[in-house]
Amino acid sequence: MSDVSAAARPRECAVPAEPFRGQWLRDTYALTDAEMGVTALALEPEVTGRARPTVADALASVPGAERRHFQGDAPLISERIVALLGDGPLIARRMALDEQIADVLLGQNGLDRRLVPFCTLTSPPPSLWAEAPLPDERRAALLVAVQAAWGRRLRLHFDGPRGSGRRTTARALAGRLGVPLLTVDAPPGPDLMFHVLREASLHGALLYAPDDLADEVRGYPGVAVTAGAGPLPGPPGDTVEVSFARPCYEVRHRVWTVRLAAAGMDAAPAAELAARFRFGPDRIGGAVAAAAATWAVERAMRPPQSGQPDPDDPTGPDGTAGPGRAELFAAARAQTGHELAALARRIEPLNGWDDLVLPADGLGQLRELCAQVTGRRTVWRDWGFADKASRGRGVTALFTGPPGTGKTMAAEVVAGELGLDLYTIDLSSVVSKYIGETEKNLEKVLAAAGDADAVLLFDEADALFGRRGEVRDARDRYANVETSYLLQRLEQYDGIALLATNLRRHLDPAFTRRLGFVVDFPLPGEAERRLIWERSLPARAPRGDDLDLSALAGEFPLTGGEIRNVVLRAAFAAAAAGQPIGQGDVLEAIRREHRKTGRVTPAAGEA
CATH class of the missing domain: 1.10.8 (Helicase, Ruva Protein; domain 3)
Structure with a gap:
């Protein structure tokens, strides 16, 4: 589809390329010969540096010039082409040509200097049209509507959440039409808004402004777009609403x-x-x-592989x-995740599938969970399951088991497999003793998480999604209402939410039924402990000849988290002694781990 023709553009800046480009000014404001003569006289100081002429000079030297040309409703004054400076009698006041008009007449096409802090003027490329975040049918309809209206007044309002592509669509539309885009980045104030509209008209631009300037933008004679989070208040009038959602x-x-x-x-x-x-x-x-x-x-x-680096070598550090x-x-x-970072703690996923020691059923469920995330577009959209379910499109799982059995590590593995960030929710920032605050806090977390495309981990989930109990007073009644709300809100969440608890029996049964997966993390047996010992020691860590991982796995019924703590403590002790990690280092670390938790370390053979 061809670009809008020059003839169809309102007040196009295609003015004659002559030193004094007065024809544009004459046609735009329907100025007479006398008014054009006054304008030329007011322009002289911009070229010669002479003192600004007075009204008396204009009346004396410009044929046909009269006092009525300087009245408030005359085009020179009402359109702010010429300003009268100072006080006193009219004929004694000096004339100052508006600098925006002076630039036009002198062939300078840049943005008005007064508008630089508030606006940007760009010429988007036509290729940007492919990036307009609207489905093909709506994109084509929008283009046809604007092309048909070009040269006349048209108001469009793009409403949608931040990041939905409203500004990108305006840029793409201007590029496809082959016209500049004048974007109002900050409210310029009522006086300068007049110059914003004239600047857009001067350049024949598509105007893009925030919705709080909707009333001011109505004065623009061309196509203008306002943008906001929702529809404009009041009746639509002559405004066409274009709704934006998260791009499909x-x-x-x-x-x-x-x-x-x-x-x-x-x-x-x-x-x-x-x-x-x-x-x-x-x-x-x-x-x-x-x-x-x-x-x-x-x-x-x-670093160069051999000799000097080749500046023409296109490959990266890994050879790609x-x-x-x-x-x-x-x-x-x-x-993403900038807002979520203020509400949750980001965990860098460092562990992979090989680090996770779980029964086969648990590993299978985790892989199935990942497959459900990667395949949700196929199932929900391509296969039509979205038409059969209005909620529950997120992926939720409960990780249950004693402390140290790998629940957080499993969340890391899932996030790493999916290539997403992992955020763990600090319950102290969510749970509140004040009525209604817990719901509000959870809503903030889920909204930020949805924008961040991150994996959420609710540790100690039983504190947030606890079992509803018998109602004895108003406080119990509200607690049950709060739990019901939290259950429903999590079910509506369309992201990835993982919940970990050491006390599954404390969770509300209705909550468990609504989860997609329930993965048990049991205490490891001897064979599993042997694997955890092996995988907790890095390949580069030196091992003493007396280190017997099989004996450690058999004698000490530790959890995976405890084994990793012991290995790290033993490694520091060995490093301080300048020797490999030995059995004595590990046994001492085990004793300290037991003492930390108030347990007695069993003697060899008593475990």
Whole structure:
């Protein structure tokens, strides 16, 4: 579809390229010869540096100039083309040509200097249209509507949450139309807003402004877009509402593909990235740029393999020709979680499947959980299951078992497998003794988590989702209402929520029924303890000849968490002594671990 023709653009800046470009001014404000003569006289100080002329000078030197040309309702004054300075008699006041008009007449097309702190004027490329975060049908309909209305007054309002792509769509629309985009970044005040509208009209621009300027924008004679979190208050009038939601998978996939290709990267990870991260084009662009910058730095810092580094070598530190899946996922994660970080604690997933020691059923459930996340688009959208279920599209799991049996490690493994951040929720920041505050706090956490595309881990979940009890007073009644609300809200959450508890019996039965997975983490047996001992010792850690992991596994019924604590304590003791990790170091660490928990260390053979 062709761009809007120049003739269709309102008050287009295609003015004659002559030193004094007065025809645009004459046509725009229907000025007479006398008014154009006054304007030319007021322009002289901008060229010659002479003193500003007075009204008396204009009446004396400009043919046809009269006092009525300087009245408040005359175009020169009402349209703020000329300002009268000072006080006193009219004929004694000096004339100052508005600097925006002076720039136009002198052939300077840049943004009005007074508007620089508040506005930006850009010329988006036509290729940006592919990144507009709307389904293809709505995108095409929007373009047709704007093209048909170009040259006339049209109001559009883009309403949707932050990150839904409202600004990107405005930029893409301007690029596709082949016109500039004037964006109002901060309220300029009522006086300067007049100049904003004139600047947009001067450049024949698409105007984009926040919704709190909707009334002021109504004065723009072209196409203007306002944006806000919701519809404009009151009757729509002449405004067309365009609703934005979180971009769907198809839109995200398209934008990832376009951005990766434009950056010269392999677009193969686009499908997986679009499925895992649900943010819009701005963050997608930020992730691609960050991945490219990180990769370039790592490539520059790579030590040469032989001789001097080859500046034309396109490969990165791992031999690849650009950022790979890991770099792109890391860059995508960095785009989110900023609000969630104030409400939860981020855990860096360091453990993998090989570090996790669980019965086969537990490992199978964890892999099934991951498969449910990676396959939810296929099931919900492609296979139509979304039409059969209005809620419960998130992935929830309960990890239950004694302390130290690997519940947090399992959450790390799940987050690492999915390439997502893991955040653990501090219950002290959620649970409140004040009525209604717990619900509000949980709502903040889930809203921030949904925006962050992160894995949530609620430790000690029984404190938040406890069993409802018998009602004896108003406080008991409210506690039950609170629990019911929390259960319903978690069921509506469409992200990934993992809940860990040491006391499953304290959880409300209705809550357990609503979970997708319940994974038991039992105390490890001797064979499992032997594996944990082995996997807790890094391959580079020196081992003494007397270190007997099988004997340790058989004699001491420790949990996985306790074994890892013992190994670390023994490693520091061995390092301080300047020797490999020996059996004596481990036994002393075991004694201290038992003493820490108030237990008696069994003698060899008594366990």
